[in-house]
Amino acid sequence: MGGRDLAGLPSRVERFIGSDLLEVEQIFRNELASQNPYVADIFAHVAHFRGKRLRPMLLLLSASASGPIVEAHRILAAVVEMIHTATLVHDDVLDEAETRRHVATVNTRWNNETSVLFGDYLFTHAFHLASSLDTTLACRLIGRATNIVCEGELTQIRERGNLELSEEAYLRIIDGKTAELCAVSCYLGGHFADADESIAKSLEQYGRALGIAFQISDDLLDILGSEDETGKSLGTDFKKQKLTLPLIRLLSQTDEPEAGRLRELITQADDEAWTEVVRWLHRGDAVEYSRSRALEFAAAARSHLQDLNDSSAKRILLEITEFATHRTY
Amino acid sequence: MGGRDLAGLPSRVERFIGSDLLEVEQIFRNELASQNPYVADIFAHVAHFRGKRLRPMLLLLSASASGPIVEAHRILAAVVEMIHTATLVHDDVLDEAETRRHVATVNTRWNNETSVLFGDYLFTHAFHLASSLDTTLACRLIGRATNIVCEGELTQIRERGNLELSEEAYLRIIDGKTAELCAVSCYLGGHFADADESIAKSLEQYGRALGIAFQISDDLLDILGSEDETGKSLGTDFKKQKLTLPLIRLLSQTDEPEAGRLRELITQADDEAWTEVVRWLHRGDAVEYSRSRALEFAAAARSHLQDLNDSSAKRILLEITEFATHRTY
Numbered sequence: 001m002g003g004r005d006l007a008g009l010p011s012r013v014e015r016f017i018g019s020d021l022l023e024v025e026q027i028f029r030n031e032l033a034s035q036n037p038y039v040a041d042i043f044a045h046v047a048h049f050r051g052k053r054l055r056p057m058l059l060l061l062s063a064s065a066s067g068p069i070v071e072a073h074r075i076l077a078a079v080v081e082m083i084h085t086a087t088l089v090h091d092d093v094l095d096e097a098e099t100r101r102h103v104a105t106v107n108t109r110w111n112n113e114t115s116v117l118f119g120d121y122l123f124t125h126a127f128h129l130a131s132s133l134d135t136t137l138a139c140r141l142i143g144r145a146t147n148i149v150c151e152g153e154l155t156q157i158r159e160r161g162n163l164e165l166s167e168e169a170y171l172r173i174i175d176g177k178t179a180e181l182c183a184v185s186c187y188l189g190g191h192f193a194d195a196d197e198s199i200a201k202s203l204e205q206y207g208r209a210l211g212i213a214f215q216i217s218d219d220l221l222d223i224l225g226s227e228d229e230t231g232k233s234l235g236t237d238f239k240k241q242k243l244t245l246p247l248i249r250l251l252s253q254t255d256e257p258e259a260g261r262l263r264e265l266i267t268q269a270d271d272e273a274w275t276e277v278v279r280w281l282h283r284g285d286a287v288e289y290s291r292s293r294a295l296e297f298a299a300a301a302r303s304h305l306q307d308l309n310d311s312s313a314k315r316i317l318l319e320i321t322e323f324a325t326h327r328t329y
Numbered sequence: 330m331g332g333r334d335l336a337g338l339p340s341r342v343e344r345f346i347g348s349d350l351l352e353v354e355q356i357f358r359n360e361l362a363s364q365n366p367y368v369a370d371i372f373a374h375v376a377h378f379r380g381k382r383l384r385p386m387l388l389l390l391s392a393s394a395s396g397p398i399v400e401a402h403r404i405l406a407a408v409v410e411m412i413h414t415a416t417l418v419h420d421d422v423l424d425e426a427e428t429r430r431h432v433a434t435v436n437t438r439w440n441n442e443t444s445v446l447f448g449d450y451l452f453t454h455a456f457h458l459a460s461s462l463d464t465t466l467a468c469r470l471i472g473r474a475t476n477i478v479c480e481g482e483l484t485q486i487r488e489r490g491n492l493e494l495s496e497e498a499y500l501r502i503i504d505g506k507t508a509e510l511c512a513v514s515c516y517l518g519g520h521f522a523d524a525d526e527s528i529a530k531s532l533e534q535y536g537r538a539l540g541i542a543f544q545i546s547d548d549l550l551d552i553l554g555s556e557d558e559t560g561k562s563l564g565t566d567f568k569k570q571k572l573t574l575p576l577i578r579l580l581s582q583t584d585e586p587e588a589g590r591l592r593e594l595i596t597q598a599d600d601e602a603w604t605e606v607v608r609w610l611h612r613g614d615a616v617e618y619s620r621s622r623a624l625e626f627a628a629a630a631r632s633h634l635q636d637l638n639d640s641s642a643k644r645i646l647l648e649i650t651e652f653a654t655h656r657t658y
Contacts, residue, residue, distance in 0.1 A: 034480065036480050036483070036484065038483060038484065038487045039480055039483055042483075086449075087449075090445050090446070090449060093441070093442075093445055111486075112422070112441075113422075113486050114483065114486055116419050116422055116445055116448075117419070117479050117482050117483050117486070118479075118483065119445075119449070120415075120416075120419060120448070120449075120452065120475075120479045121476060121479040121480070121483070123449065123452050123453065124452065124456075124472050124475035124476050124479060125472070125476055127453075127456040127468060127472045128468075128469060128472025128473055128475075128476060129472075130468070131460075131465040131466075131468035131469040131472055132465070132469065133465065134465070135465070136460040136461070136462065136463070136464070136465050136468065137460075139456060139457075139459070139460035139465065139468050140457060140460040140461065143453050143454070143456045143457025143458075143460055144457055146449075146453035146457075147450060147453050147454055147457060150446050150447075150449045150450040150453060151363065151365050151368055151450070153446050154365070154367055154368055154371075154443065154446050154447065154450070155365060155367065157440075157442050157443055157446070158367045
């Protein structure tokens, strides 16, 4: 866990941008307020499983590290959170997930059709909200980032069951599906605080490296986490035959004939195979290697902030890179 | 079929705005061109089952009826077609449809996950493209219209199996899921041709009434159509327990104890029940009544064009109202 008091991070964020985050929440709710009782019901339910608010935090902190936080930032923070929530709702359909953060998913509580449509509803509201700004820039950048997120997820599906997936291809996938939206959040924070373009670009690179570190850690949690803390069932990626870094590393470090047995287990993809594969993962260096890769990306993220003037917001952005790689939920 | 040569309509449209439609097609393709071979493959496949291009036609004809067609119109025509295609791809997941226009749907050829993500990809590209215009107006209006489309579809799902669904509630659903996007297409055509706001509003009302007439006819085709001509399997709404106008009318005109039997068949919702219900539908006035309602909306659509100056585009818009209610595909 390192020596830092990471548990204190959320409350420090809270003290620093807590009132902005509350306003973001209000904008989020106002945009989605519906006369339709069915829609209102689903929305109230989804509010239970929204998570760490990482992207709005990144946007507001990037703003504050570059200049004053203005209304456009709060609107855009609500937009990126809405896009992210839409992808969560659709992910749960894709993963046939039954719970998220200890709460029944929309597809379990209602049905897949409702999940698909409610995700669409969130996507289109996000763009509706983004277009309340004076310029089309945010719509354009968020539109492009969301396209890249979708391409990343599509590639992940195509590569399902591909036992030859390389670390490089894995990194490209998570760059799209996770890091892109973090990167654009940071860029928009800087840009709408009138930061120099070079600073906004550095923030974007920070967000991208952080997003990759965050996703590698997330994939590790799917193996090592506790179901109680994460609020998700474990081994989901494995059972969907999505190869993540620990398994890619294990495959590359295993010789025949063991490798043959390992491939069989991955193809089998059930609970029994999972229990055996977890043992394999702990025996070799797969976990340690993956963790060190996450730490490298976290360090890269920190290095992208070197040209920013010192500020409380910058210090929190630096700490978030440690939170991302040491968290247990 | 009425006395008109409706078969001639598409070629008249073709002659009049054919070169604009080709440019729209090019914009559509350029926006979706992907380096990712998997995405490119799905896109090439989806191109096979795109249909009548009703919404881009409405947008371009509304533009031409109000002033000159400009580049913004062609971009927006591609945007509304992309939104519509996204809803088709997601509808096919919802309906578990196997074919559309004689071609395997994305969920059949690939899988549901791919359909969900590819639909998202189309939605977000539509907003990305819309934000290439100078103002956020189009993004905002299309965002709002798409929200309403999603709410309409969500309501339809909630009302599935509700044997008490009223004609009024049915009309509200199709106003959202179909008419809204037609209405905004016509409005944008007028607005971006610098039409007076009152003319743009009349075009919007035309589009809304036309969309309702079009959807009632579509729902009739799901009962009366030929699978060969429509390229879809029939009775889909019935088997999903979605009550459409003919069935709502039949229920309202049937007394006990027959009504009890009819409700049983609707709840049964299989092929056998469908065969029997089709016979019931033909015995009473349900088909005739539904057709007359479609004709009333078509007439209302025409009346909304009365303040527009005469033009070739206006004449085609008038004819489209007849095409909408007399088509067989």
